Amino acid sequence: MSQGTLYDKVWDRHKVTTLPNGQDQLFVGLHLIHEVTSPQAFGMLRERDIEVARPDLTLATVDHIVPTADQSRPYGDDAAENMMSELEENVRDAGIDFLDPTSGEQGIVHVVGPEQGLTQPGKTIVCGDSHTSTHGAFGALAFGIGTSQIRDVLATQTIAMEKQKVRKIQVDGELGEGVEAKDIILEIIRRLGTEGGVGYVYEYAGEAIEDLDMEGRMSICNMSIEGGARAGYVNPDETTFEWLEETDYFQENPEKFDELKPYWESISSDDDAEYDDVVRIDASELDPVVTWGTTPGQGIGIHDPIPAPEDLADDKVDTARRAQDHMRVEPGETMDGYDIDVAFLGSCTNARLPDLRRAARIVEGREVDDDVRAFVVPGSQRVQRQAEEEGLKDVFEAAGFDWRNAGCSMCLGMNEDQLEGDEACASSSNRNFVGRQGSKDGRTVLMNPRMVAAAAITGEVSDVRDLEEVAVQ
Numbered sequence: 001m002s003q004g005t006l007y008d009k010v011w012d013r014h015k016v017t018t019l020p021n022g023q024d025q026l027f028v029g030l031h032l033i034h035e036v037t038s039p040q041a042f043g044m045l046r047e048r049d050i051e052v053a054r055p056d057l058t059l060a061t062v063d064h065i066v067p068t069a070d071q072s073r074p075y076g077d078d079a080a081e082n083m084m085s086e087l088e089e090n091v092r093d094a095g096i097d098f099l100d101p102t103s104g105e106q107g108i109v110h111v112v113g114p115e116q117g118l119t120q121p122g123k124t125i126v127c128g129d130s131h132t133s134t135h136g137a138f139g140a141l142a143f144g145i146g147t148s149q150i151r152d153v154l155a156t157q158t159i160a161m162e163k164q165k166v167r168k169i170q171v172d173g174e175l176g177e178g179v180e181a182k183d184i185i186l187e188i189i190r191r192l193g194t195e196g197g198v199g200y201v202y203e204y205a206g207e208a209i210e211d212l213d214m215e216g217r218m219s220i221c222n223m224s225i226e227g228g229a230r231a232g233y234v235n236p237d238e239t240t241f242e243w244l245e246e247t248d249y250f251q252e253n254p255e256k257f258d259e260l261k262p263y264w265e266s267i268s269s270d271d272d273a274e275y276d277d278v279v280r281i282d283a284s285e286l287d288p289v290v291t292w293g294t295t296p297g298q299g300i301g302i303h304d305p306i307p308a309p310e311d312l313a314d315d316k317v318d319t320a321r322r323a324q325d326h327m328r329v330e331p332g333e334t335m336d337g338y339d340i341d342v343a344f345l346g347s348c349t350n351a352r353l354p355d356l357r358r359a360a361r362i363v364e365g366r367e368v369d370d371d372v373r374a375f376v377v378p379g380s381q382r383v384q385r386q387a388e389e390e391g392l393k394d395v396f397e398a399a400g401f402d403w404r405n406a407g408c409s410m411c412l413g414m415n416e417d418q419l420e421g422d423e424a425c426a427s428s429s430n431r432n433f434v435g436r437q438g439s440k441d442g443r444t445v446l447m448n449p450r451m452v453a454a455a456a457i458t459g460e461v462s463d464v465r466d467l468e469e470v471a472v473q
């Protein structure tokens, strides 16, 4: 086994050859596909009469277009129905497993991969979706890819890639009460910028990262891409192994667990590994972070003043001005007290069971503000089922939240869940771009799921630490 970072080791382990153009050809251990980015790639294969090389290493789900209310077929929206039927046909023809809504296992691609036990340390994982970086939480090398690369992977189960630099982001110290993984990553992107990671993969390390559960690590790795990094990962540890051992896959195949564990242990970065850059952050200094603008890098501690554009770096001045116009915020104000119309608890960043549990503890015994429409969209049917069994659905519904079926939903508004007009939304998702939630004038404020719960209750962006926690039975 080679020495160095996890990135080096997993790369070397999967390298087939160096191509004439200087790129490396890597073997792909898991190819995840969804309805939005795969149809064209399947079309390209069909045109050339090529079969899918490794359907056994490919897994499909439907997430972006799936309606979260009425899921009866045909879907009310023709475009959604067409994408769904096309995916059904493609996976049937190729013999690819499909977690469709009738399977009870459907969900957002970055939620279901880990749930199925298929996201594993030391694997190369790709998907035609930028947030594939999520899977790095398990110590996998996971990349979002484009259409021509999806084609290549379908046809050959390999991919041509250039090696990146590795930046270690060392997050020391302990998080304070009410502050969580989402705040760490929003802070990282605030400091390093949305382009700061270009040319890098991020290795997240340090006490605060080690203390996180797998879901927290997934929230962080998920947003690596928002910081410009090609991928993000956490070295696997006992937390990782324990989580994996509980999955159905390893429960049914315990011998596989024993067989793979030594490999998983061997691929962690060595203590003396060299990094191209190291950045340190002290987690104990963080407050909950919320965004004031229209990029995930325009974040701020809940009680900190919104910056004046002219105080920012030259290349950030114009975007900050435009963002402040769009969001209707003024420099010097804080985001605390910013009126919201919608609260969205969902997305592949923050709609896993522990996210919903924490948010439910804030919501229990309280009521959603009269002027707010609030809804919970679980990340997968499995999360939904478990949350229902635990009584979380009842807690949310009693407070006035709408409880929906699993999917991407209002994270990007590719289904009927969209902002209207200039509505402002407290969102647990990862992107606050203009128009992201379906309305060009819509305003998105990113925050952690407990903060979304607090905003739903108070009708404004609020410090969740001011709301007393109530224990869910």
Ligand SMILES: CC(C)[C@H](C(=O)O)[C@@H](O)C(=O)O
Pocket: 036, 037, 064, 128, 129, 130, 131, 144, 412
């Ligand atoms: C639709 C898909 C290509 C897109 C992505 O790649 O990230 C989506 O998931 C998103 O979050 O914007």
Ligand code: SF4
Pocket: 063, 064, 108, 109, 110, 129, 131, 347, 348, 349, 407, 408, 411, 412, 429, 430
């Ligand atoms: S939940 Fe949002 S970020 Fe995640 S895959 Fe779906 S649209 Fe993309």
